[in-house]
Amino acid sequence: MSLLAIVLCGAGLVATGFPARAGSMPGLLFRATAAMALGIGVSSAWFATRLMASGRPPGRADQAVLCAAGATLWLFFRRKAASDPHPRDPAPAWLWSLFAVACAIAAAAFVEHTLRFPDGGWDAWMIWNLRARFLVRGADYRAAFSRDLLYMAHQDYPWLLPGVVAQGFSSAGEMPLVPGLVAALFGILALAIVVSRLSACEGTRWGILGGLALVAMPCFPIFASNQQADVPVSVYLALASALIAATSSRELWLAGFAAGLGMWTKNEGSLYAAALLGAFLLRRRDPRGAMTFVLGALPFAALLLWFKVTLAPPNDLSAFSTSASILGHAIDPRRWLELLLLVLRRIVYFQDFGLWLVAAAVATIVLARRRLLTLPALALLFAFAAFGPIYVLQPHHLDWLFRTSADRLLVQMWPAALVASIPALRSYASPSIESASAKG
Amino acid sequence: MYGQGSPRKSGCDRPAFDVVSRQRISALFAALAVVGMGRTAWFHFVSEPRHEPRRERIDTRYAPIKEFVGPGQAGYLSDVPPTRGPISESGTPGNRLYLQAQYALAPLVLRPGEDRLSQVVINVADPARLGELLRTHRLTLVVEPTPGVAVARPR
Numbered sequence: 001m002s003l004l005a006i007v008l009c010g011a012g013l014v015a016t017g018f019p020a021r022a023g024s025m026p027g028l029l030f031r032a033t034a035a036m037a038l039g040i041g042v043s044s045a046w047f048a049t050r051l052m053a054s055g056r057p058p059g060r061a062d063q064a065v066l067c068a069a070g071a072t073l074w075l076f077f078r079r080k081a082a083s084d085p086h087p088r089d090p091a092p093a094w095l096w097s098l099f100a101v102a103c104a105i106a107a108a109a110f111v112e113h114t115l116r117f118p119d120g121g122w123d124a125w126m127i128w129n130l131r132a133r134f135l136v137r138g139a140d141y142r143a144a145f146s147r148d149l150l151y152m153a154h155q156d157y158p159w160l161l162p163g164v165v166a167q168g169f170s171s172a173g174e175m176p177l178v179p180g181l182v183a184a185l186f187g188i189l190a191l192a193i194v195v196s197r198l199s200a201c202e203g204t205r206w207g208i209l210g211g212l213a214l215v216a217m218p219c220f221p222i223f224a225s226n227q228q229a230d231v232p233v234s235v236y237l238a239l240a241s242a243l244i245a246a247t248s249s250r251e252l253w254l255a256g257f258a259a260g261l262g263m264w265t266k267n268e269g270s271l272y273a274a275a276l277l278g279a280f281l282l283r284r285r286d287p288r289g290a291m292t293f294v295l296g297a298l299p300f301a302a303l304l305l306w307f308k309v310t311l312a313p314p315n316d317l318s319a320f321s322t323s324a325s326i327l328g329h330a331i332d333p334r335r336w337l338e339l340l341l342l343v344l345r346r347i348v349y350f351q352d353f354g355l356w357l358v359a360a361a362v363a364t365i366v367l368a369r370r371r372l373l374t375l376p377a378l379a380l381l382f383a384f385a386a387f388g389p390i391y392v393l394q395p396h397h398l399d400w401l402f403r404t405s406a407d408r409l410l411v412q413m414w415p416a417a418l419v420a421s422i423p424a425l426r427s428y429a430s431p432s433i434e435s436a437s438a439k440g
Numbered sequence: 441m442y443g444q445g446s447p448r449k450s451g452c453d454r455p456a457f458d459v460v461s462r463q464r465i466s467a468l469f470a471a472l473a474v475v476g477m478g479r480t481a482w483f484h485f486v487s488e489p490r491h492e493p494r495r496e497r498i499d500t501r502y503a504p505i506k507e508f509v510g511p512g513q514a515g516y517l518s519d520v521p522p523t524r525g526p527i528s529e530s531g532t533p534g535n536r537l538y539l540q541a542q543y544a545l546a547p548l549v550l551r552p553g554e555d556r557l558s559q560v561v562i563n564v565a566d567p568a569r570l571g572e573l574l575r576t577h578r579l580t581l582v583v584e585p586t587p588g589v590a591v592a593r594p595r
Contacts, residue, residue, distance in 0.1 A: 089462070098470055105477050109484040116488065119498050122531070125543040138547030139511065148513060148551045150522050150538055152530060176497070205462065209469045216476035218483065320526045351483070354476035359468070395526045404530065429462045 002043065002171055005066040010039025012073030017243070017254030024086030026199035026207060030242075033192040034258075037235050040185075041261035042066070044163030045303055048264075051141045052306060057170065089203025099208045102216045103191075109221040110187065114180050121226030127154045128229055129179050131162035136169040147313045156312040158304055160265040161229040179227045186232045187224030190415045191215055193235060197242045197419055202426050210418040219352040223411045229266050230408045236262035237272050238415035241376035244276055245420075249292045256296020264300045267315070268412060272383055273297055279379035320395035329393050339391050342402045352407050360417065367424050376420035380413055502544035504585035505561070509545065514561045514591075515554035516541070517577060519569040522552050537563050541589075555579065555594065562590040 014035040022028040046066060050058040091099075119125045130153055134144030144162075145155040161182070168178040194214050199207025214220055224231050236258045243255035259276055262269035281290050313319075329335055347357045364381075367373055373381070387409060391402060520534035541563045542550050550561055555577040562579075564570055567588040574581055574592060584590035 092466075095466060095470065098473060102473055102477055105480055109480050112484045112488070116492060116494050118495060119543070125498060126539045130539075130543045130546055133543070133546040143547050143549055146549045148549050149542065150524065150535075150552055152522070152535060152539060153542065205466065209466060212469055212473040216473035216480070218476050218479040221480065221484075316526075350479065354479050355472050356476060359472055397526075400530070425465060426462070429460050429465055 002063055002167060005063045005070070006036070006039035006043050008039070008067045008070030008074065009042045010035030010037070010070070012070035012077075013038045013042070013254065013257065015074045015077040017250050017257070019080065019248045019250050020083035021080045022200075023083035024200055026196045026204065027083065027086065029192065030196035030200050033189055033196055034239055034254075036185075037189050037193070037239055038254075038258065038261065039070070040164055041160060041236065041258075041264070043167065044160045045261070045264055045300060047163045047167055048159060048307070049303060051135070052311070055141065057135075057141075057166075086200065087203045089205045091205040091208040095205065095208050095212075099212055099215075102212055106215045106221040106224075110184065110225045113222055113225040114183075117225075118176060120179060120183070121223075121228050123229075124179065124227035126152060127157060128161050129165060129227060131157075131159055132165035132169060132179070133174075135159075135162055135166040136174065142311065145311045145313065151313070151316045151319070154316070156308070156315045157229075157267060158264045158269070158307065160261065161232050164232075180225070183224055183227045183231070186235055187221070189235045190224075190231055190238060193238045193242065194415050194418050197238075198422050202423055206422050206426055210422050213356060213418050214415055216354070217356050217411075217414060218354050219407055219411060220414070223408065228408070230411050233262050233265040233269050233272075234412045234415045236265060236269065237412060238419050240273070240276055241379065241416040242419045244280060244293065244379075245375055245423075249289065252289050252292045253296040256293035256298075257300075258296075259293070260297035260300030263297065263304050266412070268383075268409065270301075270304070271386055272379070272412075272416075273301075275379040275382040275386065276376065278382055279375050283375045283378060317390075317394045317396075321393070325395055326393050330389075332392075335392050335398060338398055339388060339402070342399065342406070346402075346406050346410075349407075353410070357410070360421075363421060363425065367421065367428065370428065372424040372428055374420050374424050376416060377424065380417055380420060383413065498540045499544050501586060502541055502589060505583070505589050505591055506545065508583045508585070508591045509548055509559055509561065511548065513549045513551055513557060514545075514559045515557040516550040516552045517555060517560060517562050517573055517579075519564045519566055519573060524552065533565050537565060558593060560592045560594070562592055564588045 014031045017034075018031060022031050043066065046062065047058055050056065050062060114120075120129060131144050135141050138144065147155070149155060164182050165179050168182060169175075172178055191211055191214055195207045195211040197207070198210040240255045240259035240262060243251045243258060246252065246255070255276070256273075259269070259273040263273050277290060277293060280286070280293060284290075347353075347361055349357070364373075364377075367377070391398060394401060516538060518534060518537055520532070520537060522534045522538035523530075523532065538550065538552060541561060545561070548561075551557065554560070559582075560577075560579055562570060562573055564573065565588070570581075570584065570588070570590060573579070578595045579592035580595050582591040582593055
């Protein structure tokens, strides 16, 4: 029943959010992927809403309501006009082969890492799966957010992922396989969003190139298998970035909806949603469109606010900060310089990123100089810039916090960066050469 | 095909090596992907199996005491206590022991440093120091089903 609720909710939202029919197989795949991601998110958000409202998890009646709501939306909005034709830029056979090999290696690495670390990464058992256990085992779900726990359990974090895992535990029993399967699902969704969106909008070649850039990033299979919330938030950020570039108000609403689910996944999700909104206002100067985006995100912003006000203890970054410490850090040039050096070192951190970040940094400079940065790319630059003061002003040891979080932030933004920058890269490619090779 | 230095949209002539075509972008992505795949394969299938032992499930250490603790809250003591303020390193033995015990024993809430609750979980890195902790905090041992993991109560 819960799987049916996820599928129907997702299908209803996608039917509502897209004004035209999918014009191609990649377009259809993108909608199916979006439907799955949105359905999972809605199901988890409803789980949280029900718990916070009544103290009880959703029952069969709730799932029936979700199924009915999704089916109604789908029936009401399923008739659409035909969409624009799919751009034809097929990927050559060698590129498909390379992509298949990259997927196989990443899948094998995922399995190897999951077997080596059966409880997932440090944050998985310290935060995310700990919360899921509290939610599913406890008579009173509020114990999961107790101030008596050590703050490193981060009771203030939003809980889309623990909600998904807890629902999996409730349905299938508390099997160790459940968090691993959820992690695999979000990893596949991240890849599918990048490949299908770029294939649908730019041509299959560009979709496969985007997929390669994600799946052959050395740290991607590790973070996917770590069972943490970084890949899930990357899914919603990538989805929102893909949809906010559209012109229809329905897609803008769906972009806000996806960004809202990102807010309910991690604290950083709120920063990403604000960055998307800021970039939209700056680039489009369309307050009505911005309001539509905000309306989409509103249910989850309200849920997050409700949680923060009624249940969540203060975040450690604010709890351990004082006005004096913030001011002291702000005017300390050594701290800013240290951050700059840490960032520069991270770009060439081969173990986690291969050479992808070096290439991305060069591409960003080139595209920015030619004024080819897209709206979502601008939003990611805003988010990237906003992390600077957060790192500098926070109360912990800068080197430790950066070392333990920077890679995660990059993984969160990487799928969205591909969705945002590959269209610009395509338009940068020489048109004359393209037409020559198309004839050839 | 690329040897003649095709004119760009702007109309200016440019040398061939400076032309960015989709084929060249594809080749660049492929090269970066091969490097990334090589790193992934080396790390997961050669380096990690040699140097990183397979982890035991966290629950294994704590499963034997689960039947001896009741619901609600418990005090938590250790010879390596967890950090409670701003930190420079989260992976200390004290933090790891506390967080792993909390993960395994949830929904029981473990209160670090608290020794006056009706049940106190003691989780030590060095099992020989259990007696010293019991004496210092005036606790009576209830059970120690696994070396280093025990349940106690106030005297």
